[in-house]
Amino acid sequence: MKPIITQFTLIFLSSTLLLSCAALKTNATAENASIQAEIDLISIADDKVKITIMPPAIKAASTVFYIPQIVPGTYEYSNFGRFIENFEALDKKGNPLEVNALDQNSWEILNPKKLAQIRYLANDTFDGPDGQEIYPMGGTDFQEDEVYLLNLHSMIGYFEGMKARSYKLSVRSPKELKPFTSLPLISSSDSLDIFNAERYFHIIDNPILYSKPNAVSFDLDDIKVGLAVYSPSDTHQATAYQPAIEEMMKAQKAFLGDANDTPSYDVLLHLMDMEALQYFGGMMGALEHHTSTTVVFVDAMSSGELTQSLVDVVSHEFFHTLTPLNVHSEEIHNFEYNRPLMSQHLWMYEGTTEYFANLFQINQGLIDAPDFYNRMMEKINLAQRYDDSMSFTEMSAGIVEEPYQANYGNVYQKGALINMCLDILIREQSGGDKGILWVMQNLARRYGKDKPFKDEELIAEIVALTYPVVGAFFETHVQGTTPIDYNVYFEKVGLISGQVEVPLRSILFAGNNQLFFASEPNEAGVLQFAVKALNPSLEAMGIQVGDLVLGIEGELFPEINQENGAKINEMLTQTLGWEADQEVSFTLSRNGETLVVRGKVGNPTTIGEGLLEAPDASDAAVALRNAWLFE
Ligand SMILES: [Zn+2]
Incomplete structure (x- = not known):
């Protein structure tokens, strides 16, 4: 995920500023034990969507139906169950079965042998109860006959013990709205689309955008890329952003080398109006999935601003195909949507990802060296807002609770800087040959999307691949609580601090x-x-x-x-x-x-503290700098 806060209000509070159906007749029991789910986007009632779920036969004395408390990539409790209303369990004849709501995300159904279907209404997070607490890129937006942003984890749930079952998802939709998603489509007509999900995880991993057609698709070597845009004012057309996305992803693939084998990648860009942006307190950004990303920005952005934001945010999300998607621990592999255990390695899932999203831009010539230095310097400044002596691994394992949750934003700042230091260290030790990308390429080869690593063994494994000083760095600055003196690392690559011109x-x-x-x-x-x-x-x-x-x-x-x-x-x-x-x-x-x-x-620019290439840097330091940035 990459959240950005475009927030100018803090004026009043402080001087800091962050930029920062029943209509479909299906026989639930006859069809090979997959779960049938139906979403009705035509008969909307009071901004709520009707959902019907038909499970295969259940033999147990009771069962529980869950809507996720938390989903991968957000690192916070969302409690999507609070957007569900009028929950009912019915037998074949339509008679209600007894249901106990256990908490806001789970419902116990008694005597489920008789269960034929459950029905409920789903509210959207763009104006539902306390919806502003949900990241908009992980939320749902229902606007009748205009747009539906479906992050299905807020709409479709799972039955106890049945997360591995396949789903057949039917969506009834107005005929002028077309779906855009990486979820496999089995059949499609003007008013009914049927999708297939291998297991519950695929329901969560493939959001769907229903909107008036505004999409492009193109091949980039062996990867099929799609971009769909919903622009409330119709100002922004997908075709206008294709060149920037193409140039960026080409550069990303060149940077990643064989560490990437994603067959297709879809970008779902949902532009919200100013009112929605205010509702979310200025929050915008994107959430990663294996073969797609949902991006939410504000429609009022200029095309120049939107292009740069897309490059920064979509490149971050695409690098997530490396980690956590292809290199992750058991906690993430067997993600518990309603009783999560968190991994210690946010320094990697978010930190490495964010570092690469900046490094590839200089490595592939999209930005120049001063721009890259300014970006690292900005991260050093923004990291000062968080607890610099909090163990990063401890924070990560406890991220859903305080005091860790309040430090989450630091994964994009100090998390990236940890990787910069590791990169310089490994380059130094290997005579410029290897860096953190080499480490990640090795881990991706060793693991991959179906093979998780053991959370407590990862650091030892990286040290074994590299050098003892890397182990000492982890122990002191990542697991340990000692703040990093960045000047030590800048000195190694011949950089010194001084006055530089910084764009505002x-x-x-x-x-x-x-x-x-x-x-x-x-x-x-x-x-x-x-x-x-x-x-x-x-x-x-x-x-x-x-x-x-x-x-x-x-x-x-x-x-x-x-x-x-x-x-x-x-x-x-x-x-x-x-x-x-x-x-x-x-x-x-x-x-x-x-x-x-x-x-x-x-x-406009300003003169501020920044990084300069030292005129008297040694040849060795210059060689190391060039290896770090350009190899
Ligand atoms: Zn991220």
Whole structure:
């Protein structure tokens, strides 16, 4: 998974900022013991979808039907059962059987020998009970006759002891909406699609997007790639993003070498409107699956912004085909959706993945060295927000509980940096020959999607493949609690810290993590947005420190208070849709006079602490740097 928070509101709370059917007649018992599941997207009632599940014959005295508490890749309790309503178990004649709700995710059915079907309604997470707590990329969005984002773990469950049974999934859908998914389709017509899932895991591993056709598909050597887009305003067309996805995935395959044998890969891009983005507190991102990924961004993004976000996020998700999908522990292989045991190795599942999503871009020439250094430096800065002396393996094993859960975001920051240090160490020891990618290629060959490793043996195995110093690093900085001194590793590759030019995230920033204005009370105690610092684009427009910002693009901010936070945030978020060559305006107040200034957005930068190639670096350090970045 890769969550991104596009959140401008923290203004009020702190100065930090993160960017960051019954209609289908089926004989349940006759059909070779697979589980029949039916989803009705036509007769929607009150934004809820009717679901019917018909199990094979059950001989036990009682059984339990589960909806997942947690799903792979999210590392938090979601309790999808809370989106289920009107749960009923019925016999052949339609008479109700006795049901006990055990908790919000499980239902005990008594006397299941008579059970013919269960029925319930599924609410969506985009506006269901506390749905904002669910990552949108792992959620469900039902909009009648417009779009259905089906992350099936929030809709379809499993019976006790039957997770290995196959599923036949029938979906009745409006004829203008077409499904896009990597789930195998058995048959399809205008209003009925039938899919096959080998076991319950495949129900979870293959989300479906039903929308008006807006998709492309192309072959990339031996891999079939698909991209489907749902854009509420119809602004974004799949064809426009094909070149960027193609270039990126080609580079990823070249980088991975034989560590990748994914036969097909589908990207389901669901663009939400501004209201939904606010509902999720600015959360966007993507969730990985074996042969697809669900990506949720905001429709108001400019095509340039969306392209870069897709490259950063989809490349991360595609690298998940290496780990955890092809290199994972028993905890993940035998994932318990309702009583999870977590693995110790988030440093690898998320950390290695995120590191590769950056490293491949310089390795394959998509970005230059200063850009790569800035990205690593940004991770060092963002990692400071988390507990630097928390054991990473301990955090990982306990991630669903506090105090670990609050440190989850660090897997994308320090998790990636751990891999950078390991990479430099292994390169140094092997005379530049081998790095962390070599380790992962070896592990992928040894394991693979059907063969898990033993959680407590992985680190020893990596040390055996590499060098004792690697073992010491794990013991001290990954299992242990000693923070990493990154300068030690930068020195090995001839990098030093110094002042560098850093691109700003948006025109609203004057520093790395600092908006150009801040809210402060005037003499009457009324909050105002006062300009605190500038960037070159703002300076060129004539904005001055001390001005008050009253509005953007002709629209004035409402009264600045907590209540209007969402509205203000929405106005600020719209700036994500601005293109560099676009002319925009700000309404200001200067010495009591109101004025409007205009100018191009540009690509503003700032001078900040960064990494530089040391002019006096030794030949050995330069050679190691080149091996690290380019081999
Ligand atoms: Zn991830």
